[in-house]
Amino acid sequence: MAELYMARTCRHGILRVVGxxxxxxxxxxxxxxxxxxxxGREGMDARIHAEAGEEMTQATRQIxxxxxxxxxxxxxxxxxxxxxxxxxxxxxxxxx
Numbered sequence: 001m002a003e004l005y006m007a008r009t010c011r012h013g014i015l016r017v018v019g020x021x022x023x024x025x026x027x028x029x030x031x032x033x034x035x036x037x038x039x040g041r042e043g044m045d046a047r048i049h050a051e052a053g054e055e056m057t058q059a060t061r062q063i064x065x066x067x068x069x070x071x072x073x074x075x076x077x078x079x080x081x082x083x084x085x086x087x088x089x090x091x092x093x094x095x096x
Contacts, residue, residue, distance in 0.1 A: 023051050026091040031080075038064055038074045038081065052095065053087035 006017040022030055032048045034040070038060040040049030049056050063081055064074040075081050085092040 022048070023088065023091065028092070029094045029096055030085065030088065030092045031096045034075060034081075036073055036075050036077060048088075048095065051087055052085065055086040056083065056095070059083045059086070 003019040008015045034045045040046055040057055067074045080096050083095050085095050
């Protein structure tokens with residue numbers, strides 16, 4: 001069951017922050033926790049990768065490889081990475 005933590009109206013629509021299983025919701029964006037290596041091996045990040053499928057893993061690996069070419073961390077602290085939703089596409093437009 002979803003729990004609504006916050007809802008705010010802004011110029012572009014409504015921002016809703018909800019808790020619970022993300023695959024039981026839908027929206028424009030799913031913002032998930034990840035480590036700076038984008039490994040998808042622990043906690044909620046692992047569950048999101050499992051639901052999104054192998055394409056998500058391949059996309060995050062490619063981001064890591066591209067960042068290494070310029071000697072940068074895959075996802076530095078306080079930054080984000082945006083991907084397609086892959087296997088979550090019927091519920092979300094982007095995964096951050």
